[in-house]
Amino acid sequence: MSGGGLLVAGTTSDAGKSVVTAGICRWLVRRGVKVAPFKGQNMSLNSFVTREGAEIGRAQAMQAQAARVEPTALMNPVLLKPGSDRSSQVVLMGRPVGELSARGYHGGRQKTLFEPVMACLEELRGTYDAVICEGAGSPAEINLRRTDIVNMGIARAARLPVLVVGDIDRGGVFAQFFGTTALLAPEDQELIAGYLVNKFRGDVSLLEPGLEMLHGLTGRRTFGVLPYAHGLGIDEEDGLRVSLRGTVRESVVAPPVGEDVLRVAVCAVPLMSNFTDVDALAAEPGVIVRFVDRPEELADADLVIVPGTRGTVRALEWLRERGLAGALARRAAEGRPVLGVCGGFQVLGEHIDDEVESRAGAVPGLGLLPVRVRFAAEKTLARPSGEALGQPVEGYEIHHGVAEVLGGEPFLDGCRVGEVWGTHWHGSLESDAFRRAFLRAVAAASGRRFVPAPDTSFADLREAQLDRLGDLIEEHADTDALLRLIEGGAPSGLPFVPPGAPDFPGAPAAGTPGAAQ
Numbered sequence: 001m002s003g004g005g006l007l008v009a010g011t012t013s014d015a016g017k018s019v020v021t022a023g024i025c026r027w028l029v030r031r032g033v034k035v036a037p038f039k040g041q042n043m044s045l046n047s048f049v050t051r052e053g054a055e056i057g058r059a060q061a062m063q064a065q066a067a068r069v070e071p072t073a074l075m076n077p078v079l080l081k082p083g084s085d086r087s088s089q090v091v092l093m094g095r096p097v098g099e100l101s102a103r104g105y106h107g108g109r110q111k112t113l114f115e116p117v118m119a120c121l122e123e124l125r126g127t128y129d130a131v132i133c134e135g136a137g138s139p140a141e142i143n144l145r146r147t148d149i150v151n152m153g154i155a156r157a158a159r160l161p162v163l164v165v166g167d168i169d170r171g172g173v174f175a176q177f178f179g180t181t182a183l184l185a186p187e188d189q190e191l192i193a194g195y196l197v198n199k200f201r202g203d204v205s206l207l208e209p210g211l212e213m214l215h216g217l218t219g220r221r222t223f224g225v226l227p228y229a230h231g232l233g234i235d236e237e238d239g240l241r242v243s244l245r246g247t248v249r250e251s252v253v254a255p256p257v258g259e260d261v262l263r264v265a266v267c268a269v270p271l272m273s274n275f276t277d278v279d280a281l282a283a284e285p286g287v288i289v290r291f292v293d294r295p296e297e298l299a300d301a302d303l304v305i306v307p308g309t310r311g312t313v314r315a316l317e318w319l320r321e322r323g324l325a326g327a328l329a330r331r332a333a334e335g336r337p338v339l340g341v342c343g344g345f346q347v348l349g350e351h352i353d354d355e356v357e358s359r360a361g362a363v364p365g366l367g368l369l370p371v372r373v374r375f376a377a378e379k380t381l382a383r384p385s386g387e388a389l390g391q392p393v394e395g396y397e398i399h400h401g402v403a404e405v406l407g408g409e410p411f412l413d414g415c416r417v418g419e420v421w422g423t424h425w426h427g428s429l430e431s432d433a434f435r436r437a438f439l440r441a442v443a444a445a446s447g448r449r450f451v452p453a454p455d456t457s458f459a460d461l462r463e464a465q466l467d468r469l470g471d472l473i474e475e476h477a478d479t480d481a482l483l484r485l486i487e488g489g490a491p492s493g494l495p496f497v498p499p500g501a502p503d504f505p506g507a508p509a510a511g512t513p514g515a516a517q
Contacts, residue, residue: 003125004486007155007191009135011166011176016198018059019469020165020226021134025067026470027479028130028486036124037063039134040117041078041110041150043088045273045310049396053381054094055079058276063134066466074120078113078149082271083310083357092116096379110147114157117149121158130486133160140183142501152188161193161490163482169199169228174210178497181218185503186496193490196477197225219495223485224477229468256286258451262443264289265301267324269315269344273308274398277341280429280458284439286450295327302446303337304328306344308426312373312401313358316347316365325366332368337419337442345414345422346373346401356400368420370407375400384425388412389437395425419445430458 008024010017021037028035042057049055054073064071073094080088087101092113100109124131139151139162147153155162164180166173177195184192195214200207204225211222266278268291275291282289290297298304306328309315319325328348331338340348349371352363356375365373380402385394388411395412403424408415414423429435436452443450473479 003128004130005125005133005158005160006130006482006486007133007135007151007160007162009139009151009155009162009164009180011138011140011164011173011180012170013137015165015167016226017134017136017165018063020163020196020198020473021132022059022063022066022466023469023473024132024482025063026466027473028132029066029068030470030474034129035067036069036128036131037067037075037134038121038124038131039076039136039150040121040154041080041113041136042076043080043082043136045081045271046276047079047081047091047274047398049381049383049398050094051383052094053383055091055096055379055381055398056094058274059134062466063132065462066469067132074124077117077120081273081310089310093120094381110149114149114153118154118157121154125158132486135162138180139164139188140180140501142183145185145501146504152184152191155191156188159489160191161485162191163193163196163223163485165196165198167199168197168207169201173197174214177214178217181220182497182499183501185501187503189496189500190494191490192220192494193223193485194220195222197222199228200225201228218497221481223481224473226472226476229472254285254453256450257453258286258443259449260443261286261288262302262439262446262448262450263300264303264305265292265298266290266305266307267319267344268293269307269309270318271310271314273310274342274426275307277307277426277429278305280435281439283458283461284435284456285453287439293322293324295323298324298327298331302448302450303339303442304331306338306340306347308342308344308398310343311358312343312346313352313354313360313363315343316352316363319347319366328366329368332418332420335419335445337445338368338421340369340414340420340422342397342399342424342426343401345369345371345424346399346403348420348422349373349403350406352401354401369415369417369422370405371415371422372404372406373401374404376402380424384413386412388428388434389441391431391433391437393425393428393431393434395423395428395431397424398426399424432457432459 008017008021025035044057046058047055048058048061050071056076060076061071079091082088135151166176278289281287348368349365350367351372354360354375380397382397405415408417412423412425439452
């Protein structure tokens, strides 16, 4: 196999593109194929810092782990980080290059990014046996087709076959498959090789008549039916919506080692970023993690976490409006544990000076830590390591805020005062020995007879979850047919499904290898 590829598209957002891409990567690497993930453009507040100091979508970092390769900026050249409903920070090749409205981005900037996106894809295809690309949203967003750099735009230019994933648990999957195909221009339809059903519950034989009729209507086969898999615990692209208040996040269902459980409440701040920081806690037997947005929900929590956010000042206002700021102050006064991470660390400080992110200027913080924060134009992107609570620990940093620590006990790059802890380090709780030491400190402060499990390895749990994704593909997809698709491209002679969307002036011809927009 040399330079093969596949685009995993979806009928909707959250159809399962990220996990299917990761599953295909893990299945391929177990076959001895040198494979890499790729997503030309990602919109996410969940990001990661690579070894070379580049910021990419955390989903692509997870997919790289599935492929057993080191993540790089090539795998996600364009990352959009929403700062409001109408604007996002644009991160190109791992570095922020500006803030743009949706109209400004789709109105021109996106098209100028097509060349660097394609250059990254071609470099990966020249290095790896196969590149498994993830699309975004739906390829049938016909209002955005002209400037598309993540779905059919790159599929047509790179001659990639397209596998369309649909979430049957939502209902309407046959209409989604048919409608997605029928809304594409004939030149794009030539690359739609077939479908993959995701999150199916029940007897597959009951689904087969529908799949046969779908084949008759579109001329395209279904490459597999993946069952609904509970508790995958895999990194997601987007932050939890506040409407999911009370969502419990867990990876492992196991009884506590000690006599008590530990209850962790995570404040569901606006523009929450890197909420995967709490996954390592949720993986611990006896630790219950839930997202909250009301002060009374902090009452029975043994630990409250104020997580990272793309809008520090907005999160601070939200905490005050909701009454959570007062509840956090009472906890601090009572010696009950609070942990602030990144933006959450910043709001716990005394003062914030922000002329960059919110442009709000001088704003008083919650005053729970002796820290003053000034927002810098240049973003800090780092992979620090060190020691805390007598244990080795490492993490990653993604922030514009520069913290001046004026007192307290040192804690990672931040500080601790009483039972209030603050740091910019994301991912620190994935360090097993440090996590156990931190949980012991929380349990002692809370008066809980909780004992961390002595053998929980977050890295091993993550590997096991990625293997589960590979198993889903291997056991429930036609892997021989998928391999032929990756190696040989979309089958020739796929029929046109009317009505189709009109192509646009200047679009590359589907039959032109390497055509560019």
